[in-house]
Amino acid sequence: MEMTFRWYGSSEERITLRQIREIPGVDGVVGCLMDIPVGEVWPEERIAALRREIEGVGLTLKVIESVNVHDDIKAGLSTRDRYIANYCQTIRNLAHQGIQVICYNFMPVFDWVKSDLSFQLPDGSNTLAFRGREIPDDPNVLLERYAQGTGNYVLPGWEPERLAQIKHLFEIYRGVGEEQLRANLVHFLESIIPTCEECGVRMAIHPDDPPYSLFGLPRIIKGREDLDWLCRAVDSPANGITLCTGSIAEDPSNDVYAILAEFTRRGRIHFVHARNIKYLEPGKSRDFYEAGHLSRDGSLDMFKIMAALHDNGFDGFIRPDHGRMIWGETGRAGYGLYDRALGIAYLNGLWEALEKRGA
Ligand code: DNO
Ligand code: MN
Numbered sequence: 001m002e003m004t005f006r007w008y009g010s011s012e013e014r015i016t017l018r019q020i021r022e023i024p025g026v027d028g029v030v031g032c033l034m035d036i037p038v039g040e041v042w043p044e045e046r047i048a049a050l051r052r053e054i055e056g057v058g059l060t061l062k063v064i065e066s067v068n069v070h071d072d073i074k075a076g077l078s079t080r081d082r083y084i085a086n087y088c089q090t091i092r093n094l095a096h097q098g099i100q101v102i103c104y105n106f107m108p109v110f111d112w113v114k115s116d117l118s119f120q121l122p123d124g125s126n127t128l129a130f131r132g133r134e135i136p137d138d139p140n141v142l143l144e145r146y147a148q149g150t151g152n153y154v155l156p157g158w159e160p161e162r163l164a165q166i167k168h169l170f171e172i173y174r175g176v177g178e179e180q181l182r183a184n185l186v187h188f189l190e191s192i193i194p195t196c197e198e199c200g201v202r203m204a205i206h207p208d209d210p211p212y213s214l215f216g217l218p219r220i221i222k223g224r225e226d227l228d229w230l231c232r233a234v235d236s237p238a239n240g241i242t243l244c245t246g247s248i249a250e251d252p253s254n255d256v257y258a259i260l261a262e263f264t265r266r267g268r269i270h271f272v273h274a275r276n277i278k279y280l281e282p283g284k285s286r287d288f289y290e291a292g293h294l295s296r297d298g299s300l301d302m303f304k305i306m307a308a309l310h311d312n313g314f315d316g317f318i319r320p321d322h323g324r325m326i327w328g329e330t331g332r333a334g335y336g337l338y339d340r341a342l343g344i345a346y347l348n349g350l351w352e353a354l355e356k357r358g359a
Helices: 017-022 044-056 081-095 141-149 168-172 178-199 224-233 247-249 256-265 302-310 337-356
Strands: 002-006 029-030 060-065 099-105 116-120 126-132 200-206 239-244 267-274 277-279 286-289 316-320
Touching: 002 060, 002 337, 029 044, 029 141, 044 060, 044 081, 081 178, 099 267, 116 141, 116 239, 116 256, 141 168, 178 200, 178 224, 178 239, 178 256, 200 267, 224 239, 224 256, 247 256, 247 267, 256 267, 256 302, 267 302, 302 337, 316 337
Parallel strands: 002 029, 002 316, 029 060, 060 099, 099 200, 200 239, 239 267, 267 316
Antiparallel strands: 116 126, 126 286, 277 286
16 A cells, blocks of 8 residues: 555645655655646656656655546547547656556546535534535536635636636536446547556546536446446456545445445555545435544544455555645645645554554
C-alpha cells in the first residue's frame, strides 16, 4: 500500500508540499494540472515540472486525479475522436513521467454533488453533506451556491468555464440513457486501454457520487453489478477502479466491505479513497454528512474497510478522501490539510495493526 495526499499544485493551493512531507507516513502526492482545459493534451514538460517539484521535497508522483473525460466522449458525439486521440497522447505523456494510475470518472455534466459545502457539526467543525430535500431542481442554483461558498477556490469537477455552458451540456445528453452511456464508456475504454497496456498505465474509474441519478442524468458506476460489468466489458487489469468508500456507501444498500474484498481479489482496485460518512436518518433516507475518518464518528467501520483491502492483498495507492474543516481552516471544501492529515495517521494505524496481527 502506498499512502498519498491529493494536491492541486502550487498556484492553486495554500497547502505546501513541505507541509505534506511532514505528515507522518505519506509516500506520494496525487497530482493534477488544473489549468489544462478538459479534452486538451497534457504537455509532457508541464507534467515533468510538476514531478520535479514534488520529487524535490522527497515525495513521489505516481497517481493523477483526474484526467477528466470530455463530455463529447461521454455523450458519444461525433467530435469525440479528437478528444480520445488527445486522451491517448496524455496517457503516453504521463507514462513517460512515471505515472502509474490515472483516476477519472464517467459522470455526465457534474462530477460529485453535495447539498452543503459547510455543514456544521456539533464539535464546531464543518463538512460536506448531502440532504436530498436541499438539492434544487435547477442545477444552476447549486452552481451559485457553490460559487458563493468557496471564495476563490475552484471545486474539482465544477470548473466554471465548462459549467458556463450548462444548457448546452444538458442538451447533448438528451436521449442518452444508461444503456447509451454504457456503450460510450466501452467505446472510450476500447480506444484507450491498448495505449495504457503499451505504456504500463492503469485507469481507475471513480464511482458515481452519489451513486444514483440526479437532475435526470444517467449514472452507470453505482455498485457491485456496475463494477462487475465494467471489468468484464474490457477485460484488462489496465481497466480498473478507484474505490471511493464514501461514494459507494452513499447508497446504503451497497455492501462496501464485500465490494472492496471482491474487486481487490480480482486485481482491479488500483486506488482507494478512504472516507467515512454518517447517515443522518438511517433507514429513512440516503442523507449523510462526511464524518471524520474514525469508525466511531461515522456509519462505516473503517477497520473492516482496511481489513478488506489488507486481507485480499491490496497493493495499490490509497488516500484519505475529504476531510472536515477544523482548527479554523478555510479553503477548498473537503480539501484542508489538518483533517486529511489526521485521516492518514489513523488509516496508517489501522494498517499497521493489520500487518502485525500475525495472520
Ligand atoms: C471530489 C472527488 C472527485 C473525484 C473525481 C474523480 O472531491 O472525489 O472530484 O476526484 O470524481 O474523477
Ligand atoms: Mn472519492
